[in-house]
Amino acid sequence: MASTELETQQRMDAAIEGVDNRVSEAAAESTFQEIEDDARAIPAIEFQHVTLGFGDRNVLDDLSFKVMKGETKIILGGSGTGKSTTIKLVLGLLKPDEGRVFVNGEDVTDYGEYEMMRVRKNIGMIFQEGAxxxxxxxxxxxxxxxxxxxxxxxxxxxxxxxxxxxxxxxxxxxxxxxxxxxxxxxxxxxxRALVGAPQIVMFDEPTAGLDPPTARTICELAIKLRDLEDVSSMFVTHEMNNVEYLTSEYAAVNDEGEVIFEEEGQKLCLINTKIMMIRDGHIIFSGTDEQLTKTDDPYIKRFLRGK
Amino acid sequence: MNIAIRSLLEVQETSLLVARAFRRLFRRPIYLTEMFTQADVIGVGSLTIILLTGFFTGGVLTLQTYPTLKYYGAQDQTGYLVALSLVRELGPVLTALMCTGRVGSAIAAELGSMVVSQQIDAMRALGTDPVRKLVAPRLVALVVTLPLLTVVADVIGIIGGGAVSTGLYGMPMESFFSSVRHGITTDDITGGVIKPVVFALIIGSVACNKGLSTEGGTVGVGRSTTSAVVTASILVIVADFFLAKALQVILNMPGK
Structure with missing residues (x-):
């Protein structure tokens, strides 16, 4: 091999080595980020075998689920199935009879009102009628x-x-x-609920009884919080158009700095929104909207179609 | 659950509420503005009805007692009798009952409406303790203003009695007021001011507890309000009996 060729080869090897070094630096950076991201592995909200009864009736019966950081969990169910009760438990407005409730990995089940005040500072709550x-x-x-x-x-x-x-x-x-x-x-x-930039937001039927455009505006707010503010949320509803908006659209900022809403599809598939359906205090479905529409459960089918 | 157990549970709940309110009174944040606002609403707001009630109660006492006393030739003691009845009993009890109707019902209705419209939940969700923000200021305002209102009722009642004895029976004003001055002792006044403090606690705690334990929408608010007024009124009258006896013993008053 001619000497010039050898030099060229050496330079190329060095260059490749340089590139490799850069890649490994980037990899190290990403590894570092992943370590940071470990915090994201701790669920924002976690229920472990939560049971709550009013009188003789168990409103929630052995309920277990997680809401991850940055995730929106839509809670579906008919009236009186324990949807609102679930989010009241997160805020400590009610206490479970059995089971544990975790907020950001912290077991808040036995917290008194005074300790709960600190936890609530990080949670925003939107009530049915605004309250x-x-x-x-x-x-x-x-x-x-x-x-x-x-x-x-x-x-x-x-x-x-x-x-x-x-x-x-x-x-x-x-x-x-x-x-x-x-x-x-x-x-x-x-x-009011978003003042102080809470990282967890609870929506308790925020669109009930509203006209479709206003309901849509409220869903857009929830989407903006999820996609632009990295907020974890529980969205209690029994309206299917809310589910459709939240599971099929995402918010982004365009070149002019305006917030735009785009449908998931070729460019992006939404994985940060899950659906959980409660019936008689039990979880009867947990998964994505695609899984929900394909389910064979006759109750869920009737719930989705209204007949 | 039978009525006895339910009543006992309610007594327990109310006592715990008062204990919590006073314990949290000294923890920051202290809602001073809220206390002054409530003192204004409860105290200044009740002044008109207390003035009217006091004046006419004193007047009717004179109207009823003067002829009887005159029959025994003791009409110069009218001022003493009227003042004693007012300062020891009628002033504190009537003021408390009037405030139960006006203030107790308002507190129960306001807190009850806040419960059914989820405002109490919202307050807790926003990191505020409703006991500290709503209950404690109302209790403090009542404990401060009810004795003051009672004193106003006593004074106006005596003036009312004097006006009737002079206007209707031609008794000299000086004679009426001198029998008041000579008859009333410091112990009478002390007892008459201790009672409203206890009544204020009863009215405030019952009304707040009934309001905060409202269930069942707007109908529930009505139920809580009625129940608060009825319970507090009865408790005021029952407590008055025991307080009267206790004060007789403690202050060594006649009747022991």
Whole structure:
């Protein structure tokens, strides 16, 4: 082999070695990230064999499931099946008779009200009817958590305006809850729950009784939280169009910096949204929307089609 | 569950609520603004009905006792009798009953509505303890304002009695008020101010507990409100008997 060829070969080997080095650095970086990501392996919410009864009836019976970080768990089920009870257990508003409840890997089952207050700071809750404080204005409602924490008024106002912009209701800042429509109340409730950027958000039938466009807006908010804010959430509903929006669309930011909603398909398949169906306190289905539509269970089929 | 066990459980719940409220009173954040607001709503807001009740109660006492006392030739003791009845019994009890109707019902209805519209749950979810934010300020406001309202009722009642004795029976004003001054002792006034403190605790704790344990929507709110007023009224009257006896023993009053 000529000397020039040998040199060339050596340079190539060195170059390849250099590339290899760069790859291994990148791999090391990614390994490092994976170590960080280990935190993501801890479920945001975990139920282990949770049982809760009211009187003689068990509303929840040996319920076990996990909601991973950044995941949205849609909880489906008819009225009175224990959907809302489930999310109240996460917040410690109710305590299980048996079983354990974990939030971010922390066993909160036996926490008293005082310890629970610390856990709740990281959880936002959106109630069925908004549950706004009637005696407080929209501003005071949204700023409630900040006022309680003694945040200076200037900072509180900035945060309140930012949250109200997020739900498209900045104009209603000085109104009283009685002056708002049902959909607006829900959106103020969402803004209030999201102050302080909680990493877990609970939606308790947020679209019940709302017109389709408003319901769609609320689902878009949930999608934005999931895809742009990396929020873990439980979304209690019995409306199938909510399920369709949440399982088939994702939020992204376009080149102009605007939030856009795109359907999953060729480019992306949504894996961060799962469905769980509860009936008589038991989980009768757990999986993706595709699995749900293919199920043979006659009750689920009737639930999906309405007949 | 029979009625006796249910009542005992309710007594336990109410006592625990009061204990929790007072224990948390000294933990931060302390809701001072809320306390002043409640004191204004409960105290200043009740002033009109207390003034009217006090004045006419004093008046009717004179109306009923003057002729009897005159029959025995003791009409110069009218002021003493009216003042004693008012300061020891009627002032504290009537003020407490009026406040049960006005304040107790409002507290039970307000807290009950907050429960059924999930505002209490929302408050807890937002990291606020409803006992500290809602119950403690109301209890403190009642304990502070009810004795003050009672004193107002006593004074206005005596003025009402004086007005009737002078206006209807032609008794000199000085004679009425001098019998009041000579008859009433510090112990009477002390006893008359201790009672409303206990009544305030009864009204506040019963109303808050009934409100917070509301179930069953708007119908439940109505039920809680009625139940709060009835229970607190009965407890005030029953407690008054035992307090009267206890005060007789403690303050060494006549009747021991």
């Amino acid at each position: 706004l404080f009637d005696s407080l204005s929209v501003y005071e409602n949204v700023a409630y958590r900040l006022h309680e924490q003694g945040v200076p008024e200037d900072e509180a106002e900035q945060e309140v305006r930012r949250m109200l912009r997020f739900v498209n209701l900045e104009d209603a800042i000085d109104k009283m809850p009685a002056e708002l429509s049902g959909g607006m109340r829900r959106r103020v409730g969402i803004a």
